[in-house]
Amino acid sequence: MSRAGTTYEIGIDTGGTFTDMVCRGSDGSVRLKKVPSTRSNPSAAILSALAFAQSEWGVASADVTLFAHGTTVATNAVLERRGARTGIITTAGFRDVLENGRQSRRDMYDLALRAQPPVYLAPRRDRKEVRERLDGTGQVVVPLDEADVRRAVAELVEAGIEAIAVCLLFSFLDPTHEKRIAAIIGEMAPDMPVSLSHEVDPAFREYERTCVTAFDAYVKPVVARYLADVEAGLLRSGIHIPLQVMQSRGGLASAPIAGRRPVRLFLSGPAGGVIGGLDVGMAAGHRDLITVDIGGTSCDIALITDGRPLIRTEGLIDGFTVRVPMVDVTAVGSGGGSIAWMDAAGSLKVGPQSAGSEPGPACYGRGGTAPTVTDASLVLGYIDPASFAGGALGLRPELSAAAIRDTVARPLGLSDEDAALGIHRVVNTQMAESIRLVSIGRGIDPRRYALLPLGGGGPMHATALAEELGIDTIIVPPNPGVLAAAGLLGAPIEHEVSAAFPRRLADVALPELTDAFAGVEARCRELITAEGVPEARVQTAYALDLCYVGQSYHIEVPFDPAAAEPLQRAYEDFLDAHDRIYGHRIAHPAKIVNLRVVQRAPSSGGVPMRAAETGTPPAPGRRMIRVRQHAQRVEAAIWQREAIGPDTQIRGPAIIDQADTTTLVEPGWTARLAEGGALLIERETAA
């Protein structure tokens, strides 16, 4: 059935509720499919989506040239505590680094404290010490005691440990001892998964390095099993190309390499959304973007500056800090499922509790009685109950109204609609303040940026958020609900390798640095070569993590060996970045912390867009809705997204429906199609 000569690229993103598939043909076709996620065995949903593509779309296995996947398996292993029984081998005297943590607590007023570090990764009995020690210059102070190592490994094996993390002090300066320990483990327990701290995170500060290395070991067997499962399924389906997996910093890696460093998969899903947002925004002519992904329980905020997603060098997983580069996504606990409630003094609050997908908002009719943001949207007339989620759910607006009436409207003495409007105003304020804080904290004025809403809920709140933030332009992707899957097809294949290089910038001679970079690059090239990417497609970028002497946080700045004075250039760039982020620059000496090399092969096709329709669009429908700008219901045009033509101008109040989302255009805003098929919503300038 496959049309002769057509090849296909498939992106599949596993989400909490749905597994999304985007399939792009070389003939320009773009197809989408959502199937229910299979939480206990996520690969089942992937394979059923693939089977659908084969049977319904006629995609022949042999014609599939890219199979890219965004997965939650590493994250879920942590959230559900289903990782391996992990042991740690460490320097004598430092067994308790993981448990001591940094000793500060997150919640100041909570008297019932819980351990702040992830001690569950490896309880004290499973942490073993070996005699060895390097000093702060990398010199051996105490040689490695191999008898200690053998004893430690034997004890861990005996205890039934399933993965070992090796975290020695200053291993990032000289990894010899860690490598030797790995070799001994290899002799004594050949199948034992091992994570070495100098490979996972070669940077100073032992708690942070131990923590991320332990996480890596903890999820490694689970991720390996899962990836092997998916790969086996692909093989059975006749697909012989390597499975590509999205990594947290927004690049793909083939399964065997991704499985080696599973701690880099924690943001696999959200990274796809950010890359998708980047491409959609760029196609519409915007290089500075704030993406806001509003789902059921949370809202994920990310910034893209000058066409590049912001990357941060550490992030949070389940509330624990993990020091691994990732797209800078900040999750806030507000979403469509956020529950509205009254506090003891009678004030309206929204969230952070969410109704989730079970029982879900009251309108789902699954027993949920708490009013949610989605219920408010229904009462305000934004959502057409018959066509929500493609009509699959059959919403019951009377349940929404009843829930809002009982919980909010009556106690406040408001009409149902005014109460629903109140829920929207409160949740929008919360989200807008969060977006503002994320931006300001990175030295960015949101007013200069375009807002790119995604997820099923994003486009409903976009104009209200933009108004709060002083943003004039909104870009709604063609398919905001499956953008994370689409982003998989626009992502580069990418590898990043770093090495500690703790030296003052002024003390470093250029040849020394280029030598060191060459070593790092060689390691990176090994990885990208293993991907089978043609040499000519590989782009290489060098970066330095720099800080002022005496500071302990650093900034990543590009390093250009071809520049006239590369070191001076990097220093100037550091001063500029410091000024932008921290508000001042002083001519104080700087220090190198790490060297980084990133090699990437860009995607051949970018993020798939759907071509705009041609011809005369059918006239829109009409419906009465409530917007905050008017005290009464107003008539709104109801458009179908597919029906919008290139010359259509849609003035708010209007609603644009499509299978995966609903876009609300409030009064004062006008929507039209942009280049690439996105919807551009702009603020009407005052006459």
Place this chain on the structure above:
Amino acid sequence: MTSGTPSSLDPITVEVTRHKLDGIANEMQSTLLRSSFSPIVKEGLDASAGLFTAGGATLAQACAIPIHLATLIPGVETAMKTWPAETMRPGDIYALNDPYLGGTHLPDIMVIQPVFHGGRIIAFSAAITHHQDMGGLSAGSVPTHATEIFQEGLRIPPLKLYDAGVLNETLVAMIRQNVRIPDTVMGDVFAQVAATHVGARRLCELADRLGTETATAIFDELLDLSERMTRRSLAEIPPGTYRYVDVLDNDGIDLNKPIRIEVAVTVRDQSIHLDFTGTSPQVRGPLNCVPSGTLAAACFAVRAVTDPKIPTNGGCFRPISLHLPEGSLLNPKEPAAVNARTATIKRVAGSILAALAEVLPDRVPAASSGEMVMLALGGRTPSGAAFVTADQIAGGSGASRYLDGVDVIETDATNGMNLPAEALELESPIRLLQVALRPGSGGAGEHRGGLGTIREFEMLTDEISMSYRGERHFSQPRGLFGGEDGQSARAVVIRADGTQEPIPSKIVSTLHRGDRLLIETAGGAGYNPPAGRAAAATAADLADGKVLAAG
């Protein structure tokens, strides 16, 4: 939409405004941290910003450490007393640091800006920063051996930093001349100004939208709401007077003289009164604490035992009253030294909570270590470069009715981070030999107290000056309802020749190559009798070596 009287305020607008005020406070805080120069702000987060009503009550505050809670209130009050409202002008910004005139201790400078809208003051925008140096006896301006405030640094009474928008060059020159690192200090002061400007600007935008009258009416309403919720929460505490007595080891000067902290907490009529009669008279060393410190501790304790969902603002503090005997540790007379007040505030917060434990057995845990060791080491590296390094070291937290205490964690009034071995050794000729839990230090109980920690340092060069400020060396965190006490802290200098010199809680000394410093912090106390401990929990403790095997 609203007519401006509280009774007719739109409840949705009130809630939206609350979010905006919190957002403004957070943006002020972000600006403050971002624009500051010194590591103590950027990494110790020792800076806070907030908005206050025209009447001086906290409207919204972003604060990273509890010790800053409510701490700006006396500063704002002092400014209001110094300059009556009719004399304040747009563009005025006030500064002060004198503990006896609204401040806390000299390193903390407060910057306060009146916010004008509709021709009158609608609020104050303020920021407090712990500055890296304020002159005085020793670098950092927290000399452990100070006996009067004049030794602690430059005292700034309430003065205009800006007079109607014009910078007070005289004051700036005066500060610059008196501190060791003038560029850093003034950089941090201007970061505070940047933060108060952000607060003032955004508050004006908010008032533009709401109208002056409605805005201030909403501010009042928000305080009333939090007050109502706090009083309702306090009404759930059985009325009565609850007492607690604890002791601090010494003041660092008179080493054999314990310092008594006594509190009587009276809960009655939806309010709480804290009477510190019986507390030691002021001491010679710098552990004295001006009233703002006890207010911060009291506000912290009340926030911790009331409904956590209550939005934090001045309304939460209205039901609190204090009696601090004049001339006592907690209300010292000039010129008592006050720089080391943190240890005192910590213990005051712990004592208030401990007093309430008997009537709030569900909420209040057994005593936590009550200490955070402040360690400073400095000298020259073998290459001759000067180095100074500091570490903050916590003990264990107390067990509660439902949970074991947590090993090695910051509790109550402080929230600092420890120093990684790899950060220490990359910069200083000092080696960390061990970072360990301290087995057996947690008080036994059905729920065990959290363990303290052991940290051992070895000096790799001569002439390293050390200042060690500990606590809980001569007392123990007390167990609750039959739970046992946590172990005391101890610290010892082990000279290269093997001689042991125990540290009497506080010391300033010099260490040389091969000398070791062994620090063991206190454990948290236990809850309920040990006999009730689940067998599995005991087995896990033994397997993990967290308790010492019996016998």
